[in-house]
Amino acid sequence: MDAPEYSITTRGLNLWYGQFQALVDVSLDIPARRITALIGPSGCGKTTLLRCFNRINERLGYVTTRGEIHVLGRNIYAPDVSLLELRKAVGMVFQRPNPLPLSVYENVVFGLRLHHRRGELPRARLDAAVEQALREVGLWNDLKDRLDTPATRLQLEQQQKLCIARLLPLKPQVILMDEPCSALDVNGTRAIEELLFALREHYTLVVVTHNMAQARRASDECIFMLLGRVIEHRRTEDLFLNPRRPETAEYIEGRYG
Numbered sequence: 001m002d003a004p005e006y007s008i009t010t011r012g013l014n015l016w017y018g019q020f021q022a023l024v025d026v027s028l029d030i031p032a033r034r035i036t037a038l039i040g041p042s043g044c045g046k047t048t049l050l051r052c053f054n055r056i057n058e059r060l061g062y063v064t065t066r067g068e069i070h071v072l073g074r075n076i077y078a079p080d081v082s083l084l085e086l087r088k089a090v091g092m093v094f095q096r097p098n099p100l101p102l103s104v105y106e107n108v109v110f111g112l113r114l115h116h117r118r119g120e121l122p123r124a125r126l127d128a129a130v131e132q133a134l135r136e137v138g139l140w141n142d143l144k145d146r147l148d149t150p151a152t153r154l155q156l157e158q159q160q161k162l163c164i165a166r167l168l169p170l171k172p173q174v175i176l177m178d179e180p181c182s183a184l185d186v187n188g189t190r191a192i193e194e195l196l197f198a199l200r201e202h203y204t205l206v207v208v209t210h211n212m213a214q215a216r217r218a219s220d221e222c223i224f225m226l227l228g229r230v231i232e233h234r235r236t237e238d239l240f241l242n243p244r245r246p247e248t249a250e251y252i253e254g255r256y257g
Contacts, residue, residue: 112169132168
């Protein structure tokens with residue numbers, strides 16, 4: 001059997017916020033075109049790890065990182081790596097929908113405009129990018145006649161889908177999601193989870209969630225973290241049904257967290 005293809009690998013990854021060590025010797029392999037959930041109690045390092053993959057943590061001046069991270073086969077700390085290009089390839093969706101205070105159309109093409117000179121992109125290309133992105137996230141039929149509507153007027157579920165659509169014209173290969181359903185109701189959560197499975201056909205998805213039921217039903221693999229360490233990383237079904245580590249069993253049984 002051929003070895004699986006990995007979109008992200010880390011080896012001996014350590015991270016400090018000032019004097020506090022938030023990640024401890026994290027080594028893992030995240031497979032391509034799968035949904036990998038990061039689970040664990042609050043403060044265990046899930047979001048910190050997620051934000052390492054596109055180096056957003058470095059926006060904080062007191063962060064120190066040691067170790068290796070390879071994304072799509074490249075060392076993201078290599079001196080010739082462009083942060084702009086890295087963040088095109090590795091998009092991010094946050095807890096609360098954060099559409100720009102612009103129209104639906106301008107939200108979707110925002111990244112394209114940012115990466116091209118004014119007037120360089122013909123209107124036909126922008127139109128095609130908007131339609132394709134909105135189709136991918138299941139919004140085209142609802143919004144095709146409302147492209148001039150301010151994005152902030154959309155329902156929360158639609159706003160979160162739009163935030164995902166905003167990434168797609170830049171052709172990312174990895175999409176990071178930090179609790180993407182935390183602000184949504186049951187129906188909105190279900191819609192986003194269904195979208196995850198559709199996106200998995202083309203993208204690697206890494207999702208932080210506090211919701212263990214969501215992790216169980218909407219991921220292929222799970223990484224359980226505790227106190228900055230990876231305790232267990234397995235196929236989701238195996239981790240929940242037959243955890244190897246007692247810490248994992250105690251967490252999924254609700255004994256702490």
